[in-house]
Amino acid sequence: MKRMILPVIKKYKKLLLSIMIVSAMGCAFMTGLSGAYVSLEGSLNDYLEDYCYPDAFLTTDVTNRSKIDRLRELSSVTNINARLCGDTYLKSHEGRYLSVRVFSFQPDDQQQFHYWSQAESRGKDAIYLEYNFAHDNHIQAGDTVKVKVDDKYRKYFVAAIVSNPEAISVQPTDNSWGVNTDFGYAYAPVKLLTQEYEKTYHTAKEELDSKQQQLDKEWQKAQSKLNSAEMLISDAKQQLTDGQKLYEDSSLQAEKKLEQLTEAETELKSSQSDLLLQRQELSASQQTMEQALRYLTDNQEALQQAADNIQQIDEELLRIENFTAQISQFSVDTFWPLLSSHPEMSLERLLQAADTLRFFTDIIQVYGFSYDSAGTLSELCEQLTAYMNQVVSDYQYLQSLDVSELSESEREQLIAVVERYHLYSRISSLERNIENTQEVLSHIVSIIDEQDLYTTVSYLQMLVNVDNMEALLAALSDMKSLMELLSSYTGESIVTAGDLTAVYTSAVGDAAARKAQLTEQRQNSLSFVSSYGLTEDNLFDVPAFVRRQSLRTNRELSAIEESIGRIDAELSRIDNSLTKNADSRQKLLARLENAEKQLEDAQKTITENETKFIDERTKALTEFSDLKQELEKAYQQLTEGEGYDQLCNQFLIYFREGTDREAEVQKLKEMLSDEDVSVKSSYTFDTSAVKKRIDDNLKAIETMSILMPAIFFGIILIVVFLFMSLIIKQSRREIGILRALGFTKGHIKRLFCSVNLVVSLCAIVLGVAMGYGLMRYVGDYYAAFFPLPSFTFRFNGVMFALSAVLTVVVGQIATLISAGSIARVLPSEAMSRPAPETTSIPRFLQKLTAKASPMTKFSIAILVRNKMRFVFSVVCIASSVMMIFSSLAFITSKNYLLHQLYDERIRYDCQIFFKEDPSAEFMEELNGLGFIKDVQKLPFYQKDITFNGKTERAVINALDRDTTLIGVYGSDHRPIAIPEQGIILEKHTAQSLGAGVGDTVDINGQEVTVTAISDQCVSQFQYMSYEAAQQLGDMTIGSVIGNIDELDEQELLAFLSEKDNYLYTVFTRLAYQGNEKIFKTYDLAAWIIIGFAIVIGLVIVINIAQTNLLEKKRELCVLRTLGFQHGEISRKWFVQSFLQFIFSCIIGLPIGIGIARFALQKLSTSAREYVFANSWTEYLFTILLVLAYVVVSHLIAMRSMKKWNLAESVKDKE
Known part of the structure; x- marks a missing residue:
């Protein structure tokens, strides 16, 4: 069996090489991407552990370090460090003004630093700078910088460049929308921070001495004023006695004058009453006549209508009489x-x-x-x-x-x-x-x-x-x-006859009834016109009658108006006389009342002054005593505060394992409150900005590191199955011979599994080597998310082993599945020459190819005969289409995110942050600078928004309603105007609350209406008008936005560094550069996936095309001998590859859309949302790219046909 492996490998070396390449790439990607993620996660955990990152932070007012002893009473606390922190400004050796937050340290602190340069010493004039801040601003160890201390810039030696986890959240507030290279952290001896407190101590002592001297002087002046007041009270009493006598004499004269005025007033009122009665009668007559005339004029049309009605009634009566006469005949x-x-x-x-x-x-x-x-x-x-x-x-x-x-x-x-x-x-x-x-x-x-x-x-x-x-x-x-x-x-x-009877009876009866009705209407109309003086003689001349009546009435009205005018003149004269009498009476009474009131006020004032004099004298003695005690207490506190080097305003807490950090922090806050120490803020590591940024960025990296290898190995399974199926099919005769020689099906399966195992082992060696290099390369990009100064590579044997095992297992599974066809072939059938295959092309293809050339039909028949091979090749190429499209979707989403933030929303060059709202004087001074334009306030309010029982902590921007520096857009990409009242909610906040347009939310106890929903992918802010936001209470932080040229940035920073209220400045161009740098990591991963997809596509198309050519080698050689040119056969043969391309795009693009949406959703965090923003260009680019490698693959495969020996190939080989 072992001797058979090598011949199989030699015979099918091209297909096995393709399997090895694809498997090696999958192994490399899993090793590189997942290994880099695991290594980064381990490095971060070790980084936090090495630094001894605290479990909790408490920021308080400035207090004494001795408070640590009280906090250590809790058994859950293992250690506490105390330090001072404060914001100041640094001038680099390049002359750049930078904002820094300086933390103090002492040799016994538990906190540790990673030194990236040799630390000289922790001397009083030495300062340590955080690595990223120093690197971005070109500061190195050994440089000299100037730090603003006591309103002056003093030189400090940069002893070392250090790294610490606090740099992961280097932004000073949650309101920053980008990376800020002009803000960083520094570490210095406590002396640097306490010099301010030393100066404050001496200043306070001088103020207390001055207050003591001033208090003595004020007491002497108060005693002198009390003596003078006592003499004034005595003089006032004598003047009051003289005034009472004068008032009594004046009262007798005033009473006589009042009697005379009363008699004259009675006579005038009698005459006035008679004239008013006459005027009232004339006015009533005038109103009656005017009403009659107006009524006549207004009803002229009605009179005319009544006259017309009478005429019409007469005509209708005549018609009824005629009808009655006719019907009686x-x-x-x-x-x-x-x-x-x-x-x-x-x-x-x-x-x-x-x-x-x-x-x-x-x-x-x-x-x-x-x-x-x-x-x-x-x-x-x-x-x-x-x-x-x-x-x-x-x-x-x-x-x-x-x-x-x-x-x-x-x-x-x-x-x-x-x-x-x-x-x-x-x-x-x-x-x-x-x-x-x-x-x-x-x-x-x-x-x-x-x-x-x-x-x-x-x-x-x-x-x-x-x-x-x-x-x-x-x-x-x-x-x-x-x-x-x-x-x-x-x-x-x-x-019908019934109709005639009914109509006849009805007509006769209706004629009689209608005649009676019309007669009554005529009488009513005559009565109506008669009420206005019209008769039947002048009934048809209504306008002339109205004109005559109007002339007569107007003459009578003119006479009445003249009489009323004479009466009004007389009444006016009487009114003037009465007014004069009333004024005289009022003045006289006012003088008497005023004199009486003055007497009462004088008496009351004297009484009150006597009481007040006694109270003030007692109060002055008491206040003097209290002020004296306060001064003594202030002297005592000042004496106790002379140890300014023991001051602190931040506690770093370390707990035992398993401690409920939130509960323990609450206990610590209560203990500090008992010591009269005010806690400004507190948080644990789990709720810190460091932990949040680590989790958000690790989530995106974890998604890419798990999802991508899973997709790769799924594609590898299909590719190995496809190629092993081709090898087994082409080995049909060899398998038959082995079966005839006594080999079982299991022996043959083990043979092909052994072949795949050899290929997989080679792929593992190649893939691990490639993955190792990829992991080192990708790791540095991953580290840029946090940002860490470098990536500490850690070799992870488990990840390498897992990649190797998956490569072998996937290959063996695919081989076993493809080897299942061996069981369906008998030895005799396998050894015999296959009978010529007759393929029936489906009817719909026959209709489509009815006019095609025979060569084209021949090419399509091969696809139909090998339909399973065609299906699996389409699935593989569709996977390639899916990966290319989803990767492009990711790049487009990233570009859309930057476009929305920096092109649509942010239209200013810089944003300046302040501790408090800038004053009007400062805004006027800033506007007066020649190098900054379009200056506007942009305060921040961090408030709780409540709706239907749900609460969200949100940052609210207060904008000018006419601002052009910030764009607010809805989901339809249309701009939204800033409302005069109400709030524009960001869509994620609105979804969390369940609020919509028109709903009313509660902000700081005030009901505010939601006027619109904005679409924001980064730094989700809510928007209100500046006037409406002022009703929410105190702002969280103030800021100013404006436009400035890059060459004037340092001049602006120099100006701002002299302002006590100033915090830091964010420049849009620097923030854009920082975000773009981070996003390059995403581009790297996307192009790696696209490269893998192209390689998969090339391998699939080339091997499928060559396999189809070899299977029909004899037929194609016959065509060559018959005179068919190579180019003609290539063009017709391309139909197979083109059909693969068409079906792959139809399947791959919809799946790519789904995968892209799923991946973007997984990559989205609370700080960033990646939206699916593909346009037609991404679809077109994907199609063209796939078509390009399909054409290239086809041309590569067709080159092998030129090397064929036509004479040998045409022979019938048994």
């Missing part, structure tokens, strides 16, 4: 009782019967029958019946007669018949044009049948009890005229 006694007794009778049928009688009466007279017009209906019917019988008999005789064979008697009888109807020409008077005998006979017979004459006669006799024919027809004529009159008058349709 008809005598209905003849037919009325009969109609009443047969209401269902059709009047139309009755009138038709009358017309029929007239017609036949005329016919009988025309043909010589004797009939008296005054005869009865019975006589008419008898004559008519006899005549009709004769007509019918003659007609039947003429129809049966054969003129050519007539006897003499028959000829005589015919002459008699003709003579009998000789007078037929007279029928023209009946408006009938009948020219021969047969037409006359046929017409009369048809009339008898159609009109049903006998039924008509009996119908009329039943209804009308009149035997005289003329009377009957006259009555029917009257009935017809009556019907026409009633129809024209009522407009109703009369069909």
